Amino acid sequence: MRVLLVEPNYKNKYPPMGLMKISTYHKMLGDEVHFVKGTKPSIDAEVWDRIYVTTLFTFDFAISVEAINHYMRLVDNVDSLYVGGIMASLMPDRVIEATGIARSHILTGLFTDTSVVGDDNNINVDQLPLDYDILEETDYKYPAGDNYFAYTTRGCPNHCSFCAVPILEPNFHVTNNIIEQINTIDRKYGPKQHLLLLDNNVLNTPNLEALVDDLCAAGFGRGAKYVDPGAYNIVMMRYHNGDRADFLDKKMIAYLEKFKKRIKSPEMLDTFLQIVIGAEDTENFAEYMLEHEAELTPIIEKYRSKTAKSRYLDFNQGVDGRKINDEIMAQLARLAIKPLRIAFDDIRLKDKYCAAVRTAHKHGIKEISNYILFNYKDKPEELYERLRINIELNRELGIKIFSFPMKYSPIDRTDRDYIGVNWTKKSIRAISAILQVTKGVVAAGSDFFYKAFGRTLDEYFELLAMPRELIMFRYHFEGNGTTAQWQKLYRSLNEEQKKELMLFVSHTVSELKTLPCPEQFKEILPFYLIKYNGKKDQFTDGATQLSFMDDSDVVIEEE
Incomplete structure (x- = not known):
């Protein structure tokens, strides 16, 4: 059988682990397997007995549907094509409507039963090792690099309303042994430097000490070194x-x-x-x-070089700060974790989050990466406060916490246009403008933070109202007096007028050029139409990523 594995041409950080397992499965059966990202004329010219198309984020719906429809034309029978992955699992009906594919050919959730593709065996594809060789067939470079990718658990018991995991992996369970996963990769492809564990809630594992023992035995204990063969x-x-x-x-x-x-x-x-x-x-x-x-x-x-390099383990989806205590942290501290990722999605978790960070520090963890959800049910000031708390913890403990604000997008939408109930398009664009300049990283230094986000809440709200160009090219416009002119006009507005301004300038630049301008905004509006074509400002000194991963996949809102 000739099998084609397809990843649509969207941008993504991690290689398609599902397809890599499917490749292993079909090669076990003696099949010929090929992989393509996007489309390729040489692939289109060949005949395929079975095609699998994976999908990822729902906001890449159009790109994924285009790929599905393209590859449906390359099989003699549409029953030879299967679609799976996150997006297909979350909105199968939308995929059916857009492609005409049969519901039975949309593989939702984990691929644990091969009878769904008409095969008569008892192989659990989800527990097979990854086939790294298929990545050699594409020129696309995945930012996550050539590392071990693995799970030790699946699912999550929390069932957060903003999360897709309860749909994709409804039942929490332990997967196959991590030592055997790594040894299998070593025997087949050679050793790799770092380990990315993609568990959704690893601290829910029933025996954390045993898992840590296994990770240490696999070569990822604290202070672990790696010599590239x-x-x-x-x-x-x-x-x-x-x-x-x-x-x-x-x-x-x-x-x-x-x-x-x-x-x-x-x-x-x-x-x-x-x-x-x-x-x-x-x-x-x-x-x-x-x-x-x-x-x-x-x-x-x-x-050949035999220099020993540091190797790191990354619980890439983060750990649940609410579960961290001395006992758990004593176990995690045995590992070569860099960075320790902890989410801070709700200001109401402030005390628990701060306690988790202090506990981590007490056990020798000095580098923390912090996911911060915004545009959900939070308010703009709560994002600022969570970022500020990290700056104060850095100062208090002498550690480095790098924050990554993550804009919430509902899992049932096919775009990134959602605006939270307490946010406006203008405030979202302002945050995106700041993050675009900082490459998505809110660095550990207090001077950096207060320059980027303001020293007080009043300065922060003023930044949210500031024209996009004045945010992104701050030194230029501060230097020529433009920012001061805008500030004078903005500060002359009363609170109600400021709220109205935020709503009015939430329109795109092209819309602002044609819409009737309210009388009170006629002087300030021209500042929102400025387009600067000079060199980008650089106020990101010290914003060094504290991970072997590239976390710069920030969503940039377009004007």
Whole structure:
């Protein structure tokens, strides 16, 4: 069977783990498997026996539907195409309406029963190891990098109203052993430096101590180090395992080409070059390399880098701060966590959140990454207060908490246009403008924070009302006096007029140019029509990401 795995052409941080497991499944059955992100003419020209299309966020609905409709034309029978993933699980009826696909061909939730695709076996696809090889078929670079991706648990008992997990993974349960997951990857693909655990609520695991023991045994205890074996050793291991692929040969060739610059011994360099030059004419590169392994390996081992690097474990979905106490933190502190991610989604959790941070600090955790939900049921001032609390905790404890405000979008919508009951379009755009300049990071330094968000609530609300260009290019407009002119006009308004202004300037720039302007705003309106085309301001000094991950996937609202 020829199987095609499709990820639509949206931007995403993590590789498609569901498709990577499906690839492992079909290769176990002896099938030929290929992967494509978006569309590719060479893929369209081929015949496929089965196609799987994954989906991700609901706001990428249009991109996903376009991909589904495109690949439905590449199968002789639409019953040979299946759609799964987050978006399809959350809104199957919308997918049916937009594509005409049968409901039985939308795979919702976890892929644990292969009979749903007509296969007669008892394989739980969700518990299979990831096939990292399919990522070699795309030029797309996932920001999460080449790391271990795994779960130790599925589901979450909290059932928060803003979260999709209760629909996607309704039952909390422990998955297969993390040591075996990592060992399987090591044997097949070689070791990786970091581990991303994507559990939704890992602290709900029934035996945290046993899990931490396993993670330490797997090489992720506190102070863990990693020595990169290098592409040569990994590819040779795979050749010995019987793996043959063009991308493996290309990796080896590229590695050897760079490696020759390391060799200091003239005799070893001569041997090395003779082997490399001889490989150019061989018909079977892998067999040639295996034949010359005894000569080549001592040279590689003598000169390859053996520098030990720090390796980190990242509970990437965060831990539940409400569950943190001394007993739990004593366990987590045994791990090479960097950073510890704790959500602070509700100002009413202030005391519990602060207690969790102080407990983490007491147990030696100095780097914390903080998810902060806004635009839900919160008020703008509550976002400011949560950010300010982190700044004060940084100052009090001498640690670094980097905050990542996350704009709430309902899981039943196909766009990012939702505005919370206590927010306006203008205030959302102002927050997005600040985050765009700071690359989504609210840094640990107090000077940085107070410059970006204001020293008081009054300054903060004034920033929310400020024209977008004056926010993003603050130094320029402060320097030429434009900001002061706007502030004078804004401060002359009474509170009711300020509220009316926020609603009026929530319109887009093009709308503001055509709408009748209320008399009281005629002087201040031109400031909202400014378009600055100069060099972007840089007031992000010190905003260094404290993770091996790239957390800059902030949503930028368009004017």
